[in-house]
Amino acid sequence: MGFTAVHADWGRLDASLDDLGCGRAWKDVHRVKGLQLACPECGGRVFARVSSRHARHFYHQERPRECELANESPEHHLLKLQLAMAARAAGWRAELEVSSETGNWRADVLVFDEQDRAFMALEAQLSPMTPQNAQMRTDRYARDGVGLCWVGLQGRPWQRAVPSLRVNYPKRCGAG
The missing domain is CATH 3.40.1350.10 (Trna Endonuclease; Chain: A, domain 1)
Incomplete structure (x- = not known):
């Protein structure tokens, strides 16, 4: 899991900020089908979710071994x-x-x-x-x-x- 992701048009997103650091809301990324977000470390596709402890974050669908953020x-x-x-x-x-x-x-x-x-x-x-x-x-x-x-x-x-x-x-x- 990581707290940041990249969107092609919106730029860098930070899940720890109310406006994601780019003027967008969490609802714009959380459970949005077809949304393309990338890991800033490895470039792999990531998705937005909320942990069982209510922490917003981004995760890889499959954890890449070479990505430091994912590991x-x-x-x-x-x-x-x-x-x-x-x-x-x-x-x-x-x-x-x-x-x-x-x-x-x-x-x-x-x-x-x-x-x-x-x-x-x-x-x-x-x-x-x-x-x-x-x-x-x-x-x-x-x-x-x-x-x-x-x-x-x-x-x-x-x-x-x-x-x-x-x-x-x-x-x-x-x-x-």
């Missing part, structure tokens, strides 16, 4: 959504699953400043990563003038090597 864990998706919601609650514009123009990185959450320039990426990092890999990936963002903060749920060796936060496990959507 992220539910916990990773939930943390990304929580990070975007926190940035928005703080007054920033935040978009989920945004790739750089050069394609050398894809931010889980990209935060924009008052002049609408990308200035901070928030990366949900739940899988193991070496400090060297974390630094290399952080440097990729820095070359494009984007700061990066890694966010994890438990202590990891890379947390002292790069800008990072450790947070508590987010509450599930719809959970009390």
